[in-house]
Amino acid sequence: MRSLGIDVGVGKGLDVVLLDERLVPLHVSSRTHIGDVGRLIADLRPDVVAIDSPPRWASSGRSRLTERELAALNISSFNTPSEEHGAGNRFFAWMEAGFEVFARAEAAGFPTYRAGSPRGKAVEVFPHATAVVLAGCLAPDGVRKRAFRIAVLRSEGVRTDELGTQDRVDAALAALTGLYALGGKRFAPGDPREGVIVVPSATLPAVPYRRGTVAPSGSTPLFAYCACGHASCDRLVRGEFAPGHDAKRKAMLWSRARAGAQALDELRTRGWKAPPELR
DSSP states (O other), X not given: OEEEEEEOOSSSOEEEEEEETTOOEEEEEEEEOGGGHHHHHHHHOOSEEEEESOSXXXXXXXXXXXXXXXXXXXXXXXXXXXXXXXXXXXXGHHHHHHHHHHHHHHHTTOOBOOSSOOTTOEEEOOHHHHHHHHHTSBOOTTOOHHHHHHHHHHHTTOOOTTOOSHHHHHHXXXXXXXXXXXXXXXXXXXXXXXXXXXXXXXXXXXXXXXBOSSSOOSOOOSOEEOTTOOTTOOOEESSSSXXXXXXXXXXXXXXXXTTOHXXXXXXXXXXXXXXXXXO
């Protein structure tokens, strides 16, 4: 199974992550043009396309039923208004970009999901909702959005070393939602005529979600993919690295450290020394 997750933005373009059932990103890209969506679908051959955007304006008013039902569970979102209330407003430009992504997906053979099996469909997803549902709670106080969502991905066994930005993390959460939906773990509240947000759960709780005390509440998988980040490595491990692969990660970080501070931060976090010329 393959799920193509798309995070929609204006100006920055699209962030795209393709996941398979091993939960390994097979493709990660940023700044993808909306006009390339059809080509991406043809090249990557997903079974479902999961898009972080509504597919169309609300039928009426200033929100959709799917958003109101999630809001009742403390999962808040930007409401999708009717065309009367939203068209021409620059704030909703990202939604209009999302409408075009859905249209491009439909032209490529993936019509918008309404109900039933999501295979061969373009489904609307919401990374915040996905993270909350999988964690069983809202992010704890003081835990930043990206840290919480990365923790959720890791707790589900997703390999995250290529997900260096918030938008890539959200694209991965979108793809993960699509994978779970394909496997039958899905719920889509709302009215299919105006669009439904698919979440990775067979049902939703009767009471609202509350803030967690630790992040996240999900259990850690027994096995995970080696965190060395080498393109050829697909070793399953109980800890973080396959034997000797921590050295590969360190060498990679040394190389990256000469070009940026993010790798230096990870070196310090792991208690590893920086390259001699940077000490």
